[in-house]
Amino acid sequence: MGVIMKKYFENSGKYLVTLLAVIVAAGAAWHLWDYYMREPWTRDARLRADIVGLAPDVSGLVTEVNVGDNAHVKKGEVLFRIDTARYTLAVSQAKAELASDEAALRQSQRDLARYAKLAASQTVSHQKREQAETSVAQAEAARQKAEADLSLARLDLERSVVRSPVNGIVTNFSLRPGDYVSAGKAVTALVDEDTFYVAGYFEETKLQRIEPGAPVRIALMGSSEELTGQVESIASGIADRERSDAAGLLPDVEPTFNWVRLAQRVPVRISLRDVPRDVHLVAGRTATVTVLPISSAAHHS
Secondary structure (H helix, E strand, O other): OHHHHHHHHHHHHHHHHHHHHHHHHHHHHHHHHHHHHOOOEEEEEEEEOOEEEEOOOOOEEEEEEOOOOOOEEOOOOEEEEEOHHHHHHHHHHHHHHHHHHHHHHHHHHHHHHHHHHHHHOOOOOHHHHHHHHHHHHHHHHHHHHHHHHHHHHHHHHHHOEEEOOOOEEEEOOOOOOOOEEOOOOOOEEEEEHHHOEEEEEEEHHHHHHOOOOOEEEEEEOOOOOEEEEEEEEEOOOOOOOOEEEOOOOOEEEOOOOOOOOOOOEEEEEEEEEOOOOOOOOOOOOEEEEEEOOHHHHHHHO
16 A cells, blocks of 8 residues: 555656646746737837938028038037128118119109199199009009018028028038039938937737837847837828729739738837937937836836
């Protein structure tokens, strides 16, 4: 009897160890599956910022360049000047034209006053007085046009000095004195330093665990310092690559025979918080982001 019990307990111990190993393995497998398939993290994230295509509002030769490539600039700082002398002369010409039109207006007003006195004594005809009134109206319209031309010339002169519209970094800048620039054609890109954010592309299976306001851990590739952020918003739509419009305005859907459906990636906008000074923010850098439960926001604030 004792020998049988001993063998029973020995076999039971082996089965118990095997069962525990199976349970641990199953738990580890479940944890790994949950982590990779449902936990809100992704290595597919990019550091982004608003890019201003800096274009002059007037055309002409560049006479002065005050910044270089990759320069940090402040809002309102002068970047370059365009043919200031020509636009200064245009203002002087507009002033002269305005003075001439004002003189013509004063003369027509004096003529009208004389005709009005003569009309009272019936010395001039009613037609002559109407012609004088028309001349005053035309002279007034010409004066108003000359005022508008002067304002436009002053605006062109002001905009011949190109200033930075934002705090940012000048990128891909090669403008030099003597270059000709055209109105409306961008000459460089300006990265807005105040708009850096992270765009994380999460699989749709992970969206149910992502909430606006949730804290985020951010690891930039090549940087050992971890950044923090906060979920701002989740995109409301992505392009359907399987569908296009046919000639008859009906949807043209590509036939697929895949047995495995790949989860779509949805952009999530993440704002940055308290970025250390020694972290080099470059639009386009790769990042890994992990969204934490929103209940931990107070702990990370």
